[in-house]
Amino acid sequence: QVQLQQWGAGLLKPSETLSLTCAVYGGSFSGYYWSWIRQPPGKGLEWIGKINHSGSTYYNPSLKSRVTISVDTSKNQFSLRLTSVTAADTAVYYCARSASTGECNYWGQGTLVTVSS
Amino acid sequence: QSALTQPPSASGSPGQSVTISCTGTSSDVGGYNYVSWYQQHPGKAPNLMIYEVSKRPSGVPDRFSGSKSGNTASLTVSGLQAEDEADYYCGSYAGSNKVVFGGGTKLTVL
Numbered sequence: 001q002v003q004l005q006q007w008g009a010g011l012l013k014p015s016e017t018l019s020l021t022c023a024v025y026g027g028s029f030s031g032y033y034w035s036w037i038r039q040p041p042g043k044g045l046e047w048i049g050k051i052n053h054s055g056s057t058y059y060n061p062s063l064k065s066r067v068t069i070s071v072d073t074s075k076n077q078f079s080l081r082l083t084s085v086t087a088a089d090t091a092v093y094y095c096a097r098s099a100s101t102g103e104c105n106y107w108g109q110g111t112l113v114t115v116s117s
Numbered sequence: 118q119s120a121l122t123q124p125p126s127a128s129g130s131p132g133q134s135v136t137i138s139c140t141g142t143s144s145d146v147g148g149y150n151y152v153s154w155y156q157q158h159p160g161k162a163p164n165l166m167i168y169e170v171s172k173r174p175s176g177v178p179d180r181f182s183g184s185k186s187g188n189t190a191s192l193t194v195s196g197l198q199a200e201d202e203a204d205y206y207c208g209s210y211a212g213s214n215k216v217v218f219g220g221g222t223k224l225t226v227l
Contacts, residue, residue: 037218044120044221047208047216047217058213058214061118062118098216101149101151102209102210102211103151103153103165103169105168105174107163109162
């Protein structure tokens with residue numbers, strides 16, 4: 001059974017850098033994409049980006065200038081960095097396993113990140 | 118890439134069928150047979166219900182079905198049950214290894 005467990009700081013000040021990590025337990029780490037998705041309070045899902053085991057990354061164009069997704073295959077983990085956060089970045093951030101066709105079939109538990117001065 | 122368009126709400130009585138639409142463009146929904154649907158209960162992570170337009174993952178009841186015509190995909194829930202009340206999101210492959218989601222539809226079981 002595949003499980004994703006994520007962690008990271010939940011309260012940031014404007015201009016700081018958001019950092020989250022997701023560990024994958026069970027299943028194969030290669031052969032899939034590993035994604036980050038966020039959901040502002042009361043709003044819909046927004047795709048942030050994804051990475052494969054080789055380190056190839058793909059980002060949402062609207063966030064590309066501030067986002068970095070990295071992978072550590074030795075630990076079956078992948079991470080998200082989002083720089084220069086503002087209140088608009090307040091959201092629940094999810095990590096997920098994705099197929100090449102885009103669907104996310106396993107999700108982390110979500111982490112609420114609040115940006116406030 | 119712009120978000121896919123979904124109606125904000127939908128409703129139906131127990132036992133009835135309800136269909137939720139998801140409209141995109143020829144660059145996403147219309148261009149690929151890679152539309153997925155997610156169910157999300159309050160405070161929970163989304164759960165994949167449909168992928169590749171009409172395929173169901175193991176464990177998803179066959180009351181849930183998906184289809185697509187042109188730039189619009191649809192999710193139909195037949196034989197509505199109380200536990201189907203949730204938010205539903207569509208997602209689509211959008212080319213160049215990118216993904217776009219819809220704004221979500223709140224399904225109410227009357």
